[in-house]
Amino acid sequence: MTNLAAIELAPACGTTSIDAVRRFLGGEHRKLEAHFGRALEALADGDPSAWGRFREKLLRHIGIEERILLPALREARGGDPDPLAARLRLDHGALAALLVPSPTSRVLGTIAGILAEHEPREEGPGGLFASADESLASRAPSIVERMQLAPSVPVSPHNDDPRVLPAVERALSRAGYRLLARSEASAAIERLCEIVSLASGGELPGVVPS
Ligand SMILES: [Fe+2]
Numbered sequence: 001m002t003n004l005a006a007i008e009l010a011p012a013c014g015t016t017s018i019d020a021v022r023r024f025l026g027g028e029h030r031k032l033e034a035h036f037g038r039a040l041e042a043l044a045d046g047d048p049s050a051w052g053r054f055r056e057k058l059l060r061h062i063g064i065e066e067r068i069l070l071p072a073l074r075e076a077r078g079g080d081p082d083p084l085a086a087r088l089r090l091d092h093g094a095l096a097a098l099l100v101p102s103p104t105s106r107v108l109g110t111i112a113g114i115l116a117e118h119e120p121r122e123e124g125p126g127g128l129f130a131s132a133d134e135s136l137a138s139r140a141p142s143i144v145e146r147m148q149l150a151p152s153v154p155v156s157p158h159n160d161d162p163r164v165l166p167a168v169e170r171a172l173s174r175a176g177y178r179l180l181a182r183s184e185a186s187a188a189i190e191r192l193c194e195i196v197s198l199a200s201g202g203e204l205p206g207v208v209p210s
């Protein structure tokens with residue numbers, strides 16, 4: 001009797017285990033946005049340390065989605081990958097490539113632009129997390145536990161070799177993006193900042209060297 005009451009109450013409280021993946025990874029998105037905003041401000045002050053933390057956390061997040069969530073969904077679908085998997089992997093590849101060179105305004109703006117498109121693909125109606133809610137159901141809590149235990153990712157120092165930027169542009173092109181011009185980059189950062197309420201009208205990107 002007690003258990004039944006708890007089950008009936010759970011959806012109203014928004015604490016069902018079914019949406020554990022959505023809540024965990026959606027929460028990670030909010031934290032990543034906050035880290036990105038802090039890193040922009042720190043870079044503008046000449047401090048790269050917060051950018052280093054953002055790189056590590058974004059790469060870990062991508063690793064969790066690629067190594068834990070997408071395989072779990074494929075298994076739940078009898079071996080068929082989630083319809084969004086290929087699209088999301090291209091986005092992840094573009095984001096990972098953009099973390100290799102030093103964070104210029106163009107690099108930062110392009111990352112902001114991709115995040116603004118990528119997160120709704122995961123969190124929006126019909127997105128990856130909706131698939132997780134539907135397909136993983138009671139397995140969701142144990143999958144989240146694996147996500148929480150995922151190790152941090154070793155991050156290499158920035159590489160500004162002349163061959164890096166062309167490689168970044170190829171990864172962007174494969175995913176349907178391009179490296180934004182400096183003026184476009186500023187607008188993309190402002191848009192993302194508006195979305196996540198990080199900006200209060202300050203000039204975040206303009207002071208980062210291009
Ligand atoms: Fe993702």
Ligand SMILES: [Fe+2]
Nearest residue numbers: 025061065122
């Ligand atoms: Fe994500």
